[in-house]
Amino acid sequence: MVVERVLVTGSTGTTGRLLANLLRGRGTEVAAATRRVERAGQVRFDWSDPASFTPALDGVDAAYVVAPTDRVDQLPVMRPLFELAAERLPGAIVLLSAASLPPGGPMMGAAHAWLRDHAPRWAVLRPSWFMQNFTGQYLPSIIGEGRLYSATGDGRVPFIDAADIAAVAAAALLTPEAVSGELVLTGPEALTYDQAASAIAKAIGRPVQHYRLSVEALAQRYRSFGLPADYADLLAGMDGAIAQGSEDRITTTVDDVTGRPPTSLAAFLAENRKSFISKTS
Template sequence: MMGEVHAWLYAHAPRWTVLRPSWFMQNLTTQHLSSIRGDGCIYSATADGRVPFIDAVDIAAVAVEALCNPALASGDQVLTGPEALTYDEVARAISQVIDRPVRHCRLSTQELVARYEASGLPHDYAVMLAGMDEAIAGGAEDRITMDVQEITGRPATSLASFLASQRATFEGV
């Protein structure tokens, strides 16, 4: 999707870094929070696809290095968390943190489009978002990189650590 931007940077910028993060851990405390609290569900069309969720704090730490460290080589930085997980595994991890059941409610791509539209999203945007879930189901996000650790000198945040820090958010406190 951003190939033209990357090509322009490569041809015109003396030093550049493009951050390409995977799905944010914060999606669980924003996009999915109401359904986690209200329905005990994370709705997706990802099937058994795995996602290496990343904490936005890690993305910010890499951005600081990219801006401040002249030794960082130009290029794309594919940023992931330390583990690729299915939404079933994520739901179990949330359940353990908040001491109540949360499950992955599996939808078809079309059912997810309808859910997004019912929440007020325009059709084209709903189709695009649901298509991203479909890509995850096909393995598009099933990878782990060490870029966060290599650039910042510390490991990427685990989902377990993130969830523990967000317990009050999930509980509505």
């Protein structure tokens, strides 16, 4: 089938923005979901307002779904959209999940299981941790303190560029007959946070150290940023799982789907060096 129009939730987020640009570049119309419609091409969509789901799906062939981030029990909120999309869309529902969340597990794991069991055409992207975390949530402490905080210990992570996730998402949306099911996405190498800190230091030309926290201390740090306690505990627990080896694997999925190798952390840092330098010079 030819996919002419795709609903992209999280359209201003890390993967959604990149995906929307990719789709437009391939001649596919994007219905960019947003709480407030401000320009052409946007459609109103709000997870807290199920009445917005049906209009957002009008004229859409496929959907890219990013879960709400203000809760740990996403499926009850997401299920009404999934039910509508599974019934109405000729193309695929593509869900962004995480490598650390198996089907039936917490958070997006339950949504993954629902799609597997009920949706006629679906794909679940399970990427490892984003390289963009270093230019996003970790950036203030890297710049301000020369520190990268985690509870990962010596655990290794195959950090992945969000642009590679978007490229796989585009393929899953536009060619669902070829790219479907569960897709575990990683970068080309698994690194400890010590090694990541060293790579950042080399790229920006100033010291950066990995500061090791306990899982509880990291959860408290997240709570101090305003995250709900249960969400902070879950995120910190993921770091604890990394310390036990949960993310220590490499897949060839990005290469298999896109025909090119995934971006290395060194290449990503070189390309995004100004994100650090402009604020440290």
